[in-house]
Amino acid sequence: MTIDWRSKGFWQPDGAIEPERIAAARPSIFGGGFTWPLLVVRRAAIEANIATMAEYCRRHGFDFAPHAKTTMAPGLLEAQMRAGAWALTVATPNQALVLRRLGIDRVLIANEVLDPVALRWLAAGSTAGWEAYIQVDSIAGVAAAASAVASSGAGEGGVIRVLVELGHVGGRTGVRDLDELATVARAAAEAPGVELAGVAGYEGQLADQSGVDAFLEQLAASVSRLRSGALLPDQPIVAAGGSAWFDRVTEGLGGLRGSARLVLRSGASVTHDDGFYRERTPFVRVPEEGPLSAALEIWAQVISVPEPGLAIAGMGKRDAPFDEGLPVPMEIRRVDGAAAPAGGLRVTRLNDHHTYLAVDDGDLVPGDLVRFGLSHPCTAFDKWRDIPVVDEDRRVVDVLHTYF
Incomplete structure (x- = not known):
């Protein structure tokens, strides 16, 4: 360069x-x-922010998988990994491709993926030991993943790992209730070449704390619901967290510590800002935990x-x-x-x-x-x-x- x-x-x-x-x-x-x-x-602000979020996650028993789409800058992504990030999060297969070429071993795609070209690439990557996860919120999404594995030529060991996504009314992706979530989860658990790894949600579009807390309560309940159907692994991934409500995420999902891998995905925290997040950062509510x-x-x-x-x-x-x-x-x-x-x-x-x-x-x-x-x-x-x-x-x- x-x-x-x-x-x-x-x-x-x-x-x-x-x-x-x-x-x-x-x-x-x-x-x-x-x-x-x-x-x-x-530089000083970046270094302090990375250290603050790494320590915050350690203190609360969460793994950190910061959203790379904020910066897509290798220098910052590598710094976050050195600080102890468990994975990096992206929004699209193209972003996942960039991270794989940068040598990132574990990636969460916090989105649905139905493109067969990208899905076949993910399946082939799994046979090489690359660990990637996508989200599903429909039977069609599960079927697309299974079909891609079957046609990928990945051979034995080819798999697409999925997190069933819970959404909310008026939000973007994600099933809207626990019955639908259980239906999609069962389809994923039974589909050849698909591995159900856990659940995911995004609370960042909710307007107030009561709505966020209610959503996180439902996300936590989804783990119990799927466990009762023997659909989850022993240590399922439970992933959530934008940059405006991560204090509520650690509180709302904290009861799952020890029985699940809890993953926070906050991305804007790496640089923070002088506007939207300055006013909405959780450290306004819990200043003793910050600052950014x-x-x-x-x-x-x-x-x-x-x-x-x-x-x-x-x-x-x-x-x-x-x-x-x-x-x-x-x-x-x-x-x-x-x-x-x-x-x-x-x-x-x-x-x-x-x-x-x-x-x-x-x-x-x-x-x-x-x-x-x-x-x-x-x-x-x-x-x-x-x-x-x-x-x-x-x-x-x-x-x-x-x-x-």
Whole structure:
């Protein structure tokens, strides 16, 4: 991998440079080798967040399988594995393919997979010792898995491991009640080439704690229901957990400790944010268990101040997430390098390449830089191919590469 003219934010109009050479030189992002806008990751925050979540899971008796789709950055995924992650989670077979090529031995696909091409690949991978799991919520999903194993040529030992998924009304995938879950589980247990490994659910779309707790109670009850039918292995996998309610997951499923492998899948915790998750992190409710720190920031330049109370920054939807809240102005860096507070700035909207800033207090001039915090990291990383990792002086110490 080299950094060249294709790497947004890096200024390499001629030739190419290896990330290792950039890291060894430790350049400042303000030193001329970068241009704006520029997404960076703060190393100290990343390291602290990874350590916090690893310790949280150990303390509560959960295995961690963080959702890789947040970053799809090998450097961060490898750091999470080194910190003790049991597996990594993905959303699609393509993401699972990336992780297998990166050498990740165990992957959860937290989604239904019915594509026979992908299913045959999963079956063949199992014969080579690669451990992957998919979710099923229908008889059709079980049948597709069984058919793929039969036609894969994987031979003896070829298997597709499945978790029966419990959902909720108004949610996305997942069976809607325990009777249906038992029906799908029995089909999986009886299908040749299919191995029923446990159950899974996702509580992140539920709006309040009472709804989350009720859902997790039902997920825990599903284990008893399937055990009564002799459908589960001795230590079934029970997987759940977004990044907004993982404290309720560890509480709601905690009664299964010792009789099941409990798996938490929270992915956004690796970078946290300055918007959606800052307000919704479980560590707001249980601060003694945390904290997490925002690790992502975008620096953008003020390119126009066309009228009083309005400034335009050269950053837009191509650069920053906007689906779960707009970027948050955090700091102003003047042309001479002086820092100023950004409390009088508000982002009101984004175009493809322009950010509208309401200037309620203070002033901005063309050429000023604004540091923005972001909301929702899952739609930030996919906009950048190469991302500098910086120390607290904004000197580059590493470069992440993303695979989206």
